Amino acid sequence: xxxxxxxxxxxxxxxxxxxxxxxxxxxxxxxxxxxxxxxxxxxxxxxxxxxxxxxxxxxxxxxxxxxxxxxxxxxxxxxxxx
Amino acid sequence: xxxxxxxxxxxxxxxxxxxxxxxxxxxxxxxxxxxxxxxxxxxxxxxxxxxxxxxxxxxxxxxxxxxxxxxxxxxxxxxxxx
Amino acid sequence: xxxxxxxxxxxxxxxxxxxxxxxxxxxxxxxxxxxxxxxxxxxxxxxxxxxxxxxxxxxxxxxxxxxxxxxxxxxxxxxxxx
Amino acid sequence: xxxxxxxxxxxxxxxxxxxxxxxxxxxxxxxxxxxxxxxxxxxxxxxxxxxxxxxxxxxxxxxxxxxxxxxxxxxxxxxxxx
Amino acid sequence: xxxxxxxxxxxxxxxxxxxxxxxxxxxxxxxxxxxxxxxxxxxxxxxxxxxxxxxxxxxxxxxxxxxxxxxxxxxxxxxxxx
Amino acid sequence: xxxxxxxxxxxxxxxxxxxxxxxxxxxxxxxxxxxxxxxxxxxxxxxxxxxxxxxxxxxxxxxxxxxxxxxxxxxxxxxxxx
Numbered sequence: 387x388x389x390x391x392x393x394x395x396x397x398x399x400x401x402x403x404x405x406x407x408x409x410x411x412x413x414x415x416x417x418x419x420x421x422x423x424x425x426x427x428x429x430x431x432x433x434x435x436x437x438x439x440x441x442x443x444x445x446x447x448x449x450x451x452x453x454x455x456x457x458x459x460x461x462x463x464x465x466x467x468x
Numbered sequence: 469x470x471x472x473x474x475x476x477x478x479x480x481x482x483x484x485x486x487x488x489x490x491x492x493x494x495x496x497x498x499x500x501x502x503x504x505x506x507x508x509x510x511x512x513x514x515x516x517x518x519x520x521x522x523x524x525x526x527x528x529x530x531x532x533x534x535x536x537x538x539x540x541x542x543x544x545x546x547x548x549x550x
Numbered sequence: 551x552x553x554x555x556x557x558x559x560x561x562x563x564x565x566x567x568x569x570x571x572x573x574x575x576x577x578x579x580x581x582x583x584x585x586x587x588x589x590x591x592x593x594x595x596x597x598x599x600x601x602x603x604x605x606x607x608x609x610x611x612x613x614x615x616x617x618x619x620x621x622x623x624x625x626x627x628x629x630x631x632x
Numbered sequence: 633x634x635x636x637x638x639x640x641x642x643x644x645x646x647x648x649x650x651x652x653x654x655x656x657x658x659x660x661x662x663x664x665x666x667x668x669x670x671x672x673x674x675x676x677x678x679x680x681x682x683x684x685x686x687x688x689x690x691x692x693x694x695x696x697x698x699x700x701x702x703x704x705x706x707x708x709x710x711x712x713x714x
Numbered sequence: 715x716x717x718x719x720x721x722x723x724x725x726x727x728x729x730x731x732x733x734x735x736x737x738x739x740x741x742x743x744x745x746x747x748x749x750x751x752x753x754x755x756x757x758x759x760x761x762x763x764x765x766x767x768x769x770x771x772x773x774x775x776x777x778x779x780x781x782x783x784x785x786x787x788x789x790x791x792x793x794x795x796x
Numbered sequence: 797x798x799x800x801x802x803x804x805x806x807x808x809x810x811x812x813x814x815x816x817x818x819x820x821x822x823x824x825x826x827x828x829x830x831x832x833x834x835x836x837x838x839x840x841x842x843x844x845x846x847x848x849x850x851x852x853x854x855x856x857x858x859x860x861x862x863x864x865x866x867x868x869x870x871x872x873x874x875x876x877x878x
Contacts (some may be wrong), residue, residue: 392811399475433506436513441847443496447530448857515582521583524582529613532574539614541619552639565639572660597670601684606661606692619698624641646721654742682757682763685756686773745833771822775821775862
């Protein structure tokens with residue numbers, strides 16, 4: 387989890403937007419538990435617990451909602467508006 | 469869970485939108501636990517646990533909200549606007 | 551839980567919108583656990599567990615939010631706009 | 633929990649909007665567990681469990697969000713728009 | 715938790731908006747468990763349970779989202795719009 | 797957790813917006829459990845529990861959604877609108 391500052395929510399497409407959502411979800415964990423060592427201990431536990439995986443997926447879904455809105459859902463306008 | 473990159477949130481109708489929401493929910497699980505082997509072990513456990521099923525349905529509901537907004541709720545404009 | 555494809559999010563009124571939200575919440579469970587047999591086994595368990603009921607109600611609330619927005623909250627415009 | 637059909641999300645003020653949110657949250661429970669008898673058995677359990685109370689409050693908060701949006705947040709327009 | 719009716723979601727600033735969000739979150743608990751006596755018994759339990767505290771903070775976050783939107787995020791318009 | 801009153805939701809960029817979301821999430825915990833002493837006792841427990849960390853990250857994600865909307869997603873308008 388690199389600690390690059392977050393400069394923009396704009397991405398080229400939904401795929402990159404999803405990747406950013408994952409980063410934002412991890413960032414929240416990293417801020418609450420800054421020790422990478424402890425996080426590494428926890429990882430094999432929660433990544434084998436279905437409920438933890440679903441909960442992690444939920445945090446991603448909320449961030450993806452934000453990022454999708456920021457990108458106007460990556461909609462391209464119909465031709466007659468251009 | 470195929471790993472096709474996500475190109476668009478636009479779908480033809482709510483049914484396809486819901487299917488995409490399911491894919492996005494699974495994608496979050498797949499990124500957090502990339503081993504398909506481990507996910508296959510977990511599947512029979514959480515798919516027989518009512519609370520896990522409800523939690524999974526919730527993640528889908530959040531993604532469906534995003535996708536519905538992206539598609540302007542699949543509304544077709546009334547005739548007098550066309 | 552009939553498997554009719556979802557054609558529209560538009561409903562006549564909030565009551566029907568709520569019913570659709572319930573259907574969408576169940577749909578998420580049905581996709582994650584396609585076996586109706588297993589779901590029937592789970593039903594008497596979670597339907598007697600207050601926390602499961604509250605969690606189910608929450609999934610419905612998220613879908614209702616989507617459906618309400620899709621229907622412009624079933625608002626009828628004031629007379630002077632008509 | 634009376635079973636009156638839900639006709640509108642519009643209310644006179646936030647207080648009534650909150651009451652409607654409570655009704656909608658209960659409606660989700662009532663649909664998932666239609667037996668009033670069973671719900672009455674569950675009530676003293678979850679109403680003395682802090683986590684259940686917080687979870688119930690969360691469902692209400694989601695419905696209140698919907699209802700507040702439906703009512704344009706009960707904003708009255710500034711004088712110069714009237 | 716005073717039981718004053720909720721008249722408006724408008725507040726002077728985010729700080730007051732947050733306080734209102736806390737009130738709304740507590741209101742949901744108070745309606746589900748009206749007995750102040752029982753709530754007082756529960757308080758020392760959940761207020762020393764980290765997961766309960768996080769859950770309570772989440773309910774506040776949802777109400778704060780509603781209140782922030784109601785107040786147009788307390789944005790003041792740039793000078794050239796005035 | 798300093799107790800400065802919250803004056804604005806506007807931040808220079810997403811990074812600062814995220815930091816504010818963390819502050820708002822902590823604020824909810826701090827209001828529910830005002831004793832810094834007790835919170836310090838809880839911290840090493842929940843910060844080593846993967847599910848608590850995910851839950852904390854979720855509260856942050858909801859506040860980040862609010863803050864991102866408040867800041868119009870830190871979008872800069874395309875040149876032709878300036």
